[in-house]
Amino acid sequence: MLGRKGSGKSTLARHLATKTKRTLILDTLGRDYGGGAVVHDRASLYQYYSQVQHQSDFCIIARPRGDDLPVAFFELCKTAESIWMIVDECDRYCGPSQIDPGLYWCLNYGRQFGISVIGCARRAASVNRTWTANADWIVAHQTQEPIDLEYLAKFMDISGLKDLEPFQWRRHGHSSIF
Ligand SMILES: Nc1ncnc2c1ncn2[C@@H]1O[C@H](COP(=O)(O)OP(=O)(O)OP(=O)(O)O)[C@@H](O)[C@H]1O
Ligand SMILES: [Mg+2]
Numbered sequence: 001m002l003g004r005k006g007s008g009k010s011t012l013a014r015h016l017a018t019k020t021k022r023t024l025i026l027d028t029l030g031r032d033y034g035g036g037a038v039v040h041d042r043a044s045l046y047q048y049y050s051q052v053q054h055q056s057d058f059c060i061i062a063r064p065r066g067d068d069l070p071v072a073f074f075e076l077c078k079t080a081e082s083i084w085m086i087v088d089e090c091d092r093y094c095g096p097s098q099i100d101p102g103l104y105w106c107l108n109y110g111r112q113f114g115i116s117v118i119g120c121a122r123r124a125a126s127v128n129r130t131w132t133a134n135a136d137w138i139v140a141h142q143t144q145e146p147i148d149l150e151y152l153a154k155f156m157d158i159s160g161l162k163d164l165e166p167f168q169w170r171r172h173g174h175s176s177i178f
Pocket of ligand 1: 122
């Protein structure tokens with residue numbers, strides 16, 4: 001999910017989270033997600049996951065206060081099976097030339113283990129190419145920076161975009177993806 005600040009990325013991800021089962025959310029800013037068990041540190045994350053890991057439905061919301069919880073989050077997801085990961089502000093954990101090793105593994109090989117990854121970031125050019133190269137879906141909200149538009153144009157046909165009618169939201173959080 002890409003788009004400038006306030007374009008609705010977290011809102012859409014939050015909506016998707018109501019549809020997914022076995023969901024682990026990295027709520028980077030600590031206030032975008034609710035409706036799950038909130039953990040703030042590695043020990044609580046692992047402890048809670050060990051209690052629910054065999055259940056068909058759970059939602060864990062990791063709210064980091066430092067760098068250790070995101071690392072633990074990706075390490076845990078790497079060992080999990082049949083989960084949805086939602087990573088808000090995902091460019092915090094990767095960039096054009098670096099990426100968290102656990103996140104890298106999940107993006108590259110997670111599919112084999114039923115690991116699906118949803119990421120939100122403002123700028124296409126700020127996300128690691130591993131992510132966009134492996135994406136089944138790219139949702140691009142308002143994007144204005146030329147570098148980002150150029151990047152998006154490389155892998156999708158945006159020539160007709162200027163002729164489209166502006167999209168009007170009709171219902172808060174409505175999505176046709178699911
Ligand atoms: N479909 C929608 N209909 C109405 N309002 C919406 C919709 N999506 C988002 N909003 C509103 O727009 C505001 C910003 O949304 P949101 O926090 O999802 O943006 P964001 O893209 O995640 O921004 P940031 O990059 O700052 O995290 C919120 O107040 C939200 O309620
Ligand atoms: Mg957001």
